[in-house]
Amino acid sequence: MTDFFKYLTSSTEDKQWGITLNVVGKGTVQPGSPYPVPDHPSAYEFKWKTGRVLSEYQINYITEGDGEIETENGKIKIKAGTVMLIKPGMWHRYRPDKKTGWTELYIGVEGDIIDRLFTNPILNARSPIIECGLKESVLDCYHRIFELAQKEKPGYQLIASGIAIRLLGSLVAHVKNRQFKGTPLEVAMEDAKFKMRTQLNQDIDFTELASSLNLGYSYFRKMFKKHTGVSPGQYHLHLRIMKARELLASTDLPIKQVAVETGFESIHYFSRLFKNKMGYSPSEVRKN
Numbered sequence: 001m002t003d004f005f006k007y008l009t010s011s012t013e014d015k016q017w018g019i020t021l022n023v024v025g026k027g028t029v030q031p032g033s034p035y036p037v038p039d040h041p042s043a044y045e046f047k048w049k050t051g052r053v054l055s056e057y058q059i060n061y062i063t064e065g066d067g068e069i070e071t072e073n074g075k076i077k078i079k080a081g082t083v084m085l086i087k088p089g090m091w092h093r094y095r096p097d098k099k100t101g102w103t104e105l106y107i108g109v110e111g112d113i114i115d116r117l118f119t120n121p122i123l124n125a126r127s128p129i130i131e132c133g134l135k136e137s138v139l140d141c142y143h144r145i146f147e148l149a150q151k152e153k154p155g156y157q158l159i160a161s162g163i164a165i166r167l168l169g170s171l172v173a174h175v176k177n178r179q180f181k182g183t184p185l186e187v188a189m190e191d192a193k194f195k196m197r198t199q200l201n202q203d204i205d206f207t208e209l210a211s212s213l214n215l216g217y218s219y220f221r222k223m224f225k226k227h228t229g230v231s232p233g234q235y236h237l238h239l240r241i242m243k244a245r246e247l248l249a250s251t252d253l254p255i256k257q258v259a260v261e262t263g264f265e266s267i268h269y270f271s272r273l274f275k276n277k278m279g280y281s282p283s284e285v286r287k288n
Contacts, residue, residue, distance in 0.1 A: 018113035051093035065102030
């Protein structure tokens with residue numbers, strides 16, 4: 001894809017959606033070239049001496065070259081495969097290394113939904129970077145957003161905003177899984193999830209499960225929640241509810257039997273819990 005940048009407009013409907021894109025672009029800075037490049041609107045221009053503060057979030061992916069970023073928390077070296085997360089009101093400045101230059105992919109977004117997403121501890125961390133490497137899934141998000149923005153077909157903002165959320169989700173998932181990948185602990189977590197999935201018709205003694213994995217219960221629970229985002233009990237309950245929904249939708253089993261098949265002895269407790277989790281009752285699933 002050739003270099004470009006584009007400033008986007010958004011309708012009232014787009015803004016009501018909760019997330020809109022303001023700018024997208026790709027830029028290649030050759031070694032020794034001046035930076036930042038000229039011709040950007042005043043709201044985006046900055047000089048290295050003074051830095052800048054934006055009123056939007058920017059998600060900038062460096063795919064080639066090296067450089068640095070500086071915020072009020074200090075300087076950080078940048079290498080290919082790094083995502084820079086710029087937040088509204090955050091003083092910053094960044095630039096490529098004169099010896100290497102760099103290639104940057106960037107999007108600028110704002111809205112209520114993006115505000116909420118950036119309360120996530122990983123996205124709202126002290127460090128403004130995530131080193132995710134050169135990941136095809138991340139590159140694909142940028143390229144799909146670029147294609148939508150360049151064509152500007154009706155509704156493109158709504159579709160592109162969904163891809164931006166997927167991009168952030170990929171970054172959070174990468175960080176969450178980074179400490180587990182390729183370790184015995186990752187194997188233990190996968191074994192635990194497998195055992196839970198094979199025991200959807202009964203309660204599980206998680207202390208016993210942890211022991212079978214040669215882990216203490218407290219440590220197991222803490223690491224499982226860090227790995228999946230939920231406790232072992234909530235994870236297993238979610239699997240049981242999803243299995244119940246599948247049985248309700250694809251079989252003629254009575255609701256009472258579905259409850260039994262997914263480990264609930266009381267149909268009343270099952271129905272109440274199902275509606276609380278799904279937002280609709282088992283009988284509504286069967287009816288529809």
